[in-house]
Amino acid sequence: MSDRVQLKTAPSRITATADVWVLHLPRFGEEGTHFHTYGMLTPYFKGLAEGRLMATLCMNRGCPVGRGRGEKWLPPRADCPDCHQPMVWQEVVNPQGYIYTYTYVERGGAGLEIECPYYQIDVKIEGVGTIVKSYLLDRKPIRIGDRVRARFRTGKEATHTCLDLCFELA
Numbered sequence: 001m002s003d004r005v006q007l008k009t010a011p012s013r014i015t016a017t018a019d020v021w022v023l024h025l026p027r028f029g030e031e032g033t034h035f036h037t038y039g040m041l042t043p044y045f046k047g048l049a050e051g052r053l054m055a056t057l058c059m060n061r062g063c064p065v066g067r068g069r070g071e072k073w074l075p076p077r078a079d080c081p082d083c084h085q086p087m088v089w090q091e092v093v094n095p096q097g098y099i100y101t102y103t104y105v106e107r108g109g110a111g112l113e114i115e116c117p118y119y120q121i122d123v124k125i126e127g128v129g130t131i132v133k134s135y136l137l138d139r140k141p142i143r144i145g146d147r148v149r150a151r152f153r154t155g156k157e158a159t160h161t162c163l164d165l166c167f168e169l170a
């Protein structure tokens with residue numbers, strides 16, 4: 001077994017309407033294709049495919065929580081959960097942080113696209129207010145608090161799904 005986790009998925013096809021991506025997932029053969037629009041969250045998935053981590057934050061001065069200086073949210077939100085106003089996109093530059101908690105997945109259910117075993121990790125990224133759920137490329141033993149940095153599946157490797165963001169031990 002490789003010391004790095006592999007994916008069992010093929011890149012998904014996307015089509016674009018204006019600035020919105022629509023993902024084609026042929027989960028049950030071509031005639032069983034599921035179409036999923038990323039809608040206003042399209043910049044997040046475009047960013048992953050380009051190796052950039054895009055977050056949203058609330059800049060509304062009237063927001064009862066952010067007060068015009070909101071924290072970065074990941075996964076991103078089109079609208080602020082606290083004041084319901086549109087959020088603003090901002091890149092998380094050189095994303096790195098530490099493992100907040102983790103689960104060692106030895107057996108996944110049908111349809112899991114990550115090769116087992118692997119670590120499903122929750123990551124506290126510096127400069128981001130939320131905890132991000134992702135997976136670790138490394139298979140060696142880990143501990144809570146271990147430093148990690150983001151990796152991206154880009155170009156021909158891009159799946160155009162949330163699997164395009166993962167982490168490796170720093």
Ligand SMILES: [Zn+2]
Nearest residue numbers: 058063080083
């Ligand atoms: Zn707000």
